[in-house]
Amino acid sequence: MKKRSIIQLALILLVCVLLVSIALTQDKDQDKEKIRVFYAGSLIVPFEEIEREFEKLHPDVDLQMEGHGSIQVIRHVTEIHEGVDVIAVADSSLIPDMMYPDYAESYIEFATNEMVIAYTDDSRYADEITEENWYEILKRPDVKFGFSNPMLDSCGYRTLMVAQLAEIYYENQTIFEDMIGCNFNPPILVNEKNGTYIIVVPAIFEPDTKKVIVRGGSVQLLSLLEYGEIDYAFLYKSVAEQHGLRSVDLPSEIDLGSPEYEDTYEKVVVQLGFQRFSSADIDRIGKSILYGITAPSNAPNKDIATEFVEFVMSEEGQSILHEMNQPTLDYT
C-alpha cells in the first residue's frame, strides 16, 4: 500500500513538473499583440528608444523592430508581401513612388538629416580638416576613407551627390574625379546635360585601390573608423553623433540637409548601374533628406500601427528623436 502510494505520488509529481515546465517555456510575450515595424538602418538608435517608451505605454504590445535599407523596407510590403504594420524610410519620396495607390494612401515626414564627414581623434590630419579643405585632405595619398555602396544604401548615392555638389560649390571641377572617381575600375562617369550632372554608377562597383573602402551599409563603416582601418567616412550626421564621432559639417549647399537649396541639389542625379529592384527606378535625384513614416494599407494591426505613428509624431516621440540626435522637422 505504501509502495503504491509512493508511485502514485511520483506520477502526480511527474505530471506537475511537466505542466510547470511547459508553462515556463511559453514565451511570456505570447499573449501580447505583435506589431511589426520596419525602419531605415540610420534610425536604429532612436527607434530602440522609441520602442522602449511605446511599449511602456502599451504593455500589451510587443513591437518587433527590423532595420533594412529604405527600399528593402518597402519591398517587404509590396513585393515580398509580408504583413508589416509600420514602415519608416530615409527618403520619404519612396513611399508615393513605390507604394501608392495599392499599399499606402498617405505618409508623414517626421525627421531629416544631413551628410557629414565623420572621423576620430586618431584619423590622419584630424586637427587640420575643416569645412573648407576636407576634399583636399581626403585626396592625400596616405588618407583612407569609406562610404556605403550606392547600389545598396541611400547614404552611398548621397555621398556621390555630395562630391559632385562640392565641385559646383567650390568651383573646382576636379573634386569628384580626384577624390572618388579615380579609385574605381570600371570608372564612374559623370555626364553634364543642360546644367544637370548625371553620375553613372557601373554595374560592378568596386574600388581598385586601397584608398577607398566601400561597404554594403553605412553602419558597417563605424567599425572601420573605430579600428582605424579608415580615417574618414561619409555618414549621416545623426549616425556620427549617436556613435560619438567627430565630424566636419558641410556647407548647406552640399550637405543635402536644407530644403531651401532643393534647386541646387536637383542639379545632381545618380544613375545606378542596374535595376536591382524591378519596382524602383534606377535614377536617384538630389533632394533634401526627409524621413517618411506610414502604416501600409494592408497593415495587419492598423489601429495600433496608427497609434505608433502618432506616438512618433507626438511631442514625446519627437523629443526622443531629438535626444537621440535625430534631427526632426519643426511642426510648430
Place this chain on the structure above:
Amino acid sequence: MNRGVKVLIILLAVATITLGIIALSDTYRIGQREEIDWNLTLLGDEEKVLTYDEIVAMPSYEGHGGFFTTVGMKNGPFRCEGVPIEDLCNLVGGIGPSDTLWVSAPDGYMMVFDYDQVMGDFTTFDPDDLREVSHGELSMILMYEQDGEILSDDDGKPIKIAIVSEDELMTEGSYWVKWVNRIEIR
C-alpha cells in the same frame, strides 16, 4: 508484482512505442524528397531550363558560410549544399573574364557579379565581430540545402546564392539572392 509497478511499466511501454512511431514517421518523411516545382533559366551562348530535380542531381559542393544585412544583422554561418555557379555557367558555354553574371528572382530582385566573384573573390568577415578577415578558397554556389534541410520559404526556397568555404565566414547579404529563377551571362 505490485499493481502500481505494472501500471508504471505499461505507461513507459506506451510512451516508448509512441516515441518510436514518431521517430519512424520523421525518418520516412525525410527519406521522401519533397516534390518542388521550380525552373531555373540559364542564359549564355545558349538557353537552358533546369528543373529543381535536375539541379539537385548535379554534382554538389558542400561548405560553410553566412551573411549579414546592411544594418549588421547576422545570419549563420550555415552548412550549405548546392551546385557551383561555375558548373551551371558551363552548361551554357561558360563564363569568361570580361563577362558579368546577372542573377534575378521573381520578387523583382537582381544582383550582378563579375567573373572574379563567380570564381570566389569576395571580401569575408569574422562571424563574431564582422571585421574583415582573409580567406582560403571560396565558392559561389546555388544552394538548395541549409544545415541538411531544404530551404524554408523565408530563406529563399528552393534555391538561393551562397558564398561558402571550408571556414565559417560571413559575406554581405546582398549577394545571397533568394528564390533564384534566372541566371544570365552577359
